[in-house]
Amino acid sequence: MEEKVLIKRLRSGDEKAFRFLVDKYKNLIFNTSLPIIQNSEEADDLTQEVFIQIYKSIYGFKEKSSLSTWIYKITLTKCFEYLRYKRRKKRFAQIINLFREDGTSIDVPDFNHPGIILEKKEDAKLLFEAIDNLNNEQKSAYILKNIEGLTYNKISKIMNKSTSSIESLIFRAKKNLKKYIEKKLNNKK
Amino acid sequence: MKNKIQKVLESIDGIKKANVKPFFYGRFVSKLKNSQNPEIIYNKYEKVFLITLISFVIIVNIFFVFNYNDNSNENILSSDLEEVYFKSNKNDIINFISNEE
Numbered sequence: 001m002e003e004k005v006l007i008k009r010l011r012s013g014d015e016k017a018f019r020f021l022v023d024k025y026k027n028l029i030f031n032t033s034l035p036i037i038q039n040s041e042e043a044d045d046l047t048q049e050v051f052i053q054i055y056k057s058i059y060g061f062k063e064k065s066s067l068s069t070w071i072y073k074i075t076l077t078k079c080f081e082y083l084r085y086k087r088r089k090k091r092f093a094q095i096i097n098l099f100r101e102d103g104t105s106i107d108v109p110d111f112n113h114p115g116i117i118l119e120k121k122e123d124a125k126l127l128f129e130a131i132d133n134l135n136n137e138q139k140s141a142y143i144l145k146n147i148e149g150l151t152y153n154k155i156s157k158i159m160n161k162s163t164s165s166i167e168s169l170i171f172r173a174k175k176n177l178k179k180y181i182e183k184k185l186n187n188k189k
Numbered sequence: 190m191k192n193k194i195q196k197v198l199e200s201i202d203g204i205k206k207a208n209v210k211p212f213f214y215g216r217f218v219s220k221l222k223n224s225q226n227p228e229i230i231y232n233k234y235e236k237v238f239l240i241t242l243i244s245f246v247i248i249v250n251i252f253f254v255f256n257y258n259d260n261s262n263e264n265i266l267s268s269d270l271e272e273v274y275f276k277s278n279k280n281d282i283i284n285f286i287s288n289e290e
Contacts, residue, residue: 048217115205123200
């Protein structure tokens with residue numbers, strides 16, 4: 001279905017059009033949010049939230065960018081909103097841990113991306129831990145380039161930055177990732 | 190070490206796309222219907238409302254506790270004054286009369 005036709009039908013409340021949209025973009029949104037959220041259940045939940053936002057905002061979509069660019073933007077916004085909420089919850093949990101009688105703490109499990117082959121799982125776990133430590137901009141640029149496989153041009157439209165800014169963000173992200181990985185590997189020794 | 194770091198960075202090369210859980214559309218429609226439910230407004234603001242209410246009750250209680258303490262002090266003071274006034278009153282009247290005479 002052509003994009004303009006799809007948008008028109010979505011605005012008219014056509015359920016079949018919305019179903020088409022969901023089927024077309026659900027895995028795109030899920031795969032973008034998964035390395036950011038680092039939890040399959042929560043990423044699934046967030047994917048639903050993104051579609052709810054699309055449903056509510058489709059009338060406000062000005063068609064200055066493509067539908068996929070707009071959807072990526074909503075996905076990234078929702079992911080970082082969710083991470084802020086998760087951080088607040090974690091701070092509260094840390095306070096609760098102080099009062100636990102058995103002295104145990106609620107630990108966050110390591111993230112295993114379902115798309116990584118078995119031999120690379122351990123290394124990938126460390127990499128995702130390092131990605132989690134990047135700031136939002138570096139994280140977005142790195143994930144969109146190296147996991148989603150998007151071009152610099154597409155990423156620059158999604159993030160509203162120039163391609164040179166995106167290149168710079170990815171360069172700094174890689175530098176920070178290397179630093180973090182080196183530190184962790186040295187600590188293990 | 191550099192090789193190891195590079196190996197970690199390359200661990201996501203060839204990463205396969207993951208899929209959402211089955212029956213995604215059904216779950217999404219259910220969530221959309223719930224999000225349009227007017228009660229969700231209460232659910233969203235429940236914590237804020239409860240915290241505000243409890244804070245208000247505590248502040249009102251503190252206000253009345255301090256006010257009660259202040260009033261009690263005044264009562265003690267006025268009763269002391271009353272005692273002093275009435276004690277001295279009789280003597281004053283007698284003295285006054287005697288002076289006039």
